[in-house]
Amino acid sequence: MPSGRDLIFRQGYFGEPDAFEALAVLLQDIFSIDIRPMQWLGGVDPTCMPFGYFDAQGRCVANFSVFSMPLAVNGRTMRVAAYQSGAVSPAYRGRGLYRDLMQRAFTHARQTGHEADILLTDKPALYVPYGLRSVRMFGFRGAMPQSSADGPACQALSLDRPADLHRVSAMLDIRQPVSGRFAVTGMKALFLLNAWWQRDEITLSYLSRQKAIVAWRQEAEKLIVFDVVSAEIPPLGEICAALGAACSCVETRFSPDRLQWAEAEAVADPHVYLMASASLAEQLEQSPVGFTPLAEF
Numbered sequence: 001m002p003s004g005r006d007l008i009f010r011q012g013y014f015g016e017p018d019a020f021e022a023l024a025v026l027l028q029d030i031f032s033i034d035i036r037p038m039q040w041l042g043g044v045d046p047t048c049m050p051f052g053y054f055d056a057q058g059r060c061v062a063n064f065s066v067f068s069m070p071l072a073v074n075g076r077t078m079r080v081a082a083y084q085s086g087a088v089s090p091a092y093r094g095r096g097l098y099r100d101l102m103q104r105a106f107t108h109a110r111q112t113g114h115e116a117d118i119l120l121t122d123k124p125a126l127y128v129p130y131g132l133r134s135v136r137m138f139g140f141r142g143a144m145p146q147s148s149a150d151g152p153a154c155q156a157l158s159l160d161r162p163a164d165l166h167r168v169s170a171m172l173d174i175r176q177p178v179s180g181r182f183a184v185t186g187m188k189a190l191f192l193l194n195a196w197w198q199r200d201e202i203t204l205s206y207l208s209r210q211k212a213i214v215a216w217r218q219e220a221e222k223l224i225v226f227d228v229v230s231a232e233i234p235p236l237g238e239i240c241a242a243l244g245a246a247c248s249c250v251e252t253r254f255s256p257d258r259l260q261w262a263e264a265e266a267v268a269d270p271h272v273y274l275m276a277s278a279s280l281a282e283q284l285e286q287s288p289v290g291f292t293p294l295a296e297f
């Protein structure tokens with residue numbers, strides 16, 4: 001039986017190719033995700049601090065990472081610690097490795113001045129002892145707004161094409177948070193990796209008149225808008241007209257406070273299990289908020 005005593009504790013190993021690859025293998029095994037594309041998409045997040053255990057062969061058998069996630073919350077920017085990539089190899093589970101890594105990561109977040117914590121999980125019980133609680137997430141649904149804007153003017157983008165990747169990347173640098181009520185700000189690398197992973201389900205289009213990138217999908221009569229990247233978020237009516245979407249209904253996965261779309265009603269979003277520390281959770285519970293899959297972590 002493997003024993004935790006034979007393991008080597010390491011932290012901050014994103015810059016070490018062998019350790020990064022070992023972490024990629026662990027996450028591929030446990031979650032069937034490949035983090036390697038982040039190296040050529042947006043680069044590795046320099047704020048990310050992985051904590052982990054490695055065996056004598058250099059295999060990563062446990063990991064828990066923390067990184068800085070600036071959030072727009074009620075019009076204010078908060079510097080929040082976000083946690084991801086929590087996994088322990090099956091053979092090493094049940095011996096306190098994860099508890100040890102969680103304690104290190106939460107301590108690191110406090111020592112580096114983060115004012116709150118946030119994470120996404122389907123196992124909330126793991127994090128309740130660390131002061132986090134679940135916050136319900138919502139989508140926003142309503143009739144497609146009418147617009148007097150001109151007809152369609154959009155171009156599909158592919159992150160496979162260097163020019164498109166450059167355009168998306170440059171616009172992420174200057175984006176306004178998609179919502180002032182609750183949105184992730186910046187986090188270019190995270191957006192690019194999510195857009196890459198979800199490229200078969202989510203279309204990225206560049207709207208030339210609005211100088212905006214919209215992440216969207218059409219499902220029968222419904223247009224789902226996942227995110228908008230622009231220096232100034234355009235009204236939803238203009239977005240729909242520019243996309244040429246012939247739908248009766250629109251749904252956004254983020255709070256629509258910047259979309260000039262008064263008819264939207266909140267509907268529970270069963271896809272996102274978000275937890276936040278008490279001070280942040282209280283602010284998010286003041287009225288319904290959503291969380292775009294382009295910011296998932």
Ligand SMILES: CC(C)(COP(=O)(O)OP(=O)(O)OC[C@H]1O[C@@H](n2cnc3c(N)ncnc32)[C@H](O)[C@@H]1OP(=O)(O)O)[C@@H](O)C(=O)NCCC(=O)NCCS
Nearest residue numbers: 086087088093094095096097098099100121122123125126
């Ligand atoms: C969840 C996981 C990380 C736990 O790793 P582990 O090393 O076995 O956990 P530990 O032995 O350190 O246990 C830490 C605590 O979590 C609890 N715990 C362990 N697995 C749990 C689970 N599935 N659900 C809820 N609590 C769990 C333990 O009881 C222990 O509680 P305690 O501190 O009060 O004693 C591991 O099972 C795993 O990798 N699972 C698959 C990936 C996953 O779900 N990751 C979490 C993503 S958010």
